[in-house]
């Protein structure tokens with residue numbers, strides 16, 4: 001299997017407890033090779049925990065995780081993570097951040113991925129002088145330089161302004177289409193999930209409660225009626241679980257439409 | 261062009277020096293006019309003459325080299341012990357639980373209070389001075405290294421693990437540079453303690469060194485030599501501080517807080 005081919009990720013009855021608190025109860029999830037799956041859910045519902053489990057940073061307290069058919073033990077070496085805060089080393093220049101942990105002749109490759117994210121001219125800068133969006137692009141370059149088979153994205157665009165966010169979504173989609181890695185994106189933005197994912201998963205109370213395929217052709221248009229309908233349906237489903245919130249849900253969807 | 265450069269100089273670099281130079285001039289004038297007895301303060305020119313005499317008969321170098329040796333040896337020993345203990349206790353929780361309380365207890369004893377005991381142990385030989393300097397330097401290095409290591413961003417460490425860094429790479433790429441600002445604060449502080457300890461130790465019990473030079477001169481009422489010795493200490497204090505600043509500028513270039521020092 002050459003680089004760029006995505007990994008398959010299977011979660012079977014996965015649970016994670018911290019003390020006596022259940023972060024995840026029974027999550028069953030199959031992510032196919034090269035698939036782009038978005039996970040949405042309220043804050044604290046266990047989204048980050050799920051990604052940390054898939055990265056091998058934590059071990060499940062029940063169930064098991066399979067990567068390409070093999071049970072995951074220790075760090076997942078096929079995976080790279082993009083965090084909400086870019087987590088660049090402030091004491092290393094952009095270039096060295098991108099090449100972190102690589103051996104051999106990595107400099108030309110680092111320049112190449114920086115080129116792909118449009119930051120080749122900032123290779124010699126300190127990360128502190130970059131804007132939030134630029135830092136995330138460096139983090140993306142760092143994640144992609146080693147051709148991971150699985151990219152885990154934990155609300156990577158959550159802290160960016162709306163326009164930068166749209167640019168970044170396009171960039172992520174383009175690189176995903178080119179490199180065909182498997183992507184698991186955690187987001188609290190339904191719009192973003194529908195924009196990027198093949199499938200949107202909702203997590204509530206530590207279990208997957210919704211699994212919606214997104215069959216819209218790419219590149220997707222936000223103004224599209226089908227797009228808006230799908231976002232609408234998912235939002236209703238999330239917020240509609242409590243009847244008294246239904247009214248609020250439709251209002252905020254209306255506002256969302258107007259804003260777009 | 262020339263004028264603007266001069267005004268730039270006068271406006272920038274000269275201003276901090278105006279007051280010391282003015283005071284020095286006033287001091288010289290007061291001594292020359294006889295308002296200041298040379299028993300209280302010798303004229304600046306007398307101090308320069310004393311310095312010249314000490315330098316030309318070789319006395320100065322003898323005392324200087326002894327003091328330097330004591331300072332550096334003590335600093336190297338105490339500094340590295342403090343640094344290593346700080347790293348150990350910062351990275352390994354069990355080590356911290358075992359050692360930290362004991363270290364903190366010893367830290368609360370003012371090391372200069374140990375002088376009588378140290379003289380009993382080592383006499384007034386070199387060991388006594390080196391020991392005191394080492395002890396004084398150890399704690400600021402320890403405390404600041406530990407503090408620096410503890411405050412290394414856990415998110416960066418986690419990122420390092422995901423990106424395949426081994427334990428050594430984690431240490432060199434993340435733990436150490438992350439702790440460096442705090443370690444350098446410790447270094448600067450330790451350098452100050454180093455000279456202070458040496459001054460006290462050499463003044464109380466020594467037969468060589470700058471402190472001895474000053475005490476010996478006091479017995480013979482040579483205020484010019486006493487003042488010169490004090491100036492030497494001040495100079496070395498300043499030198500140590502400049503070294504620490506230099507290291508900060510060099511190693512913390514990435515940190516916006518240090519980019520304009």
Ligand SMILES: Nc1ncnc2c1ncn2[C@@H]1O[C@H](COP(=O)(O)OP(=O)(O)O)[C@@H](O)[C@H]1O
Pocket residue numbers: 018021022023041042043044045046047048049050
């Ligand atoms: N290391 C931990 N120790 C204890 N509780 C944790 C830990 N990590 C996460 N949790 C808890 O698990 C739940 C899910 O957290 P998280 O996965 O970060 O949620 P999300 O990313 O969806 O906002 C939260 O209630 C959180 O407090």
Ligand SMILES: [Mg+2]
Pocket residue numbers: 047048049
């Ligand atoms: Mg989270």
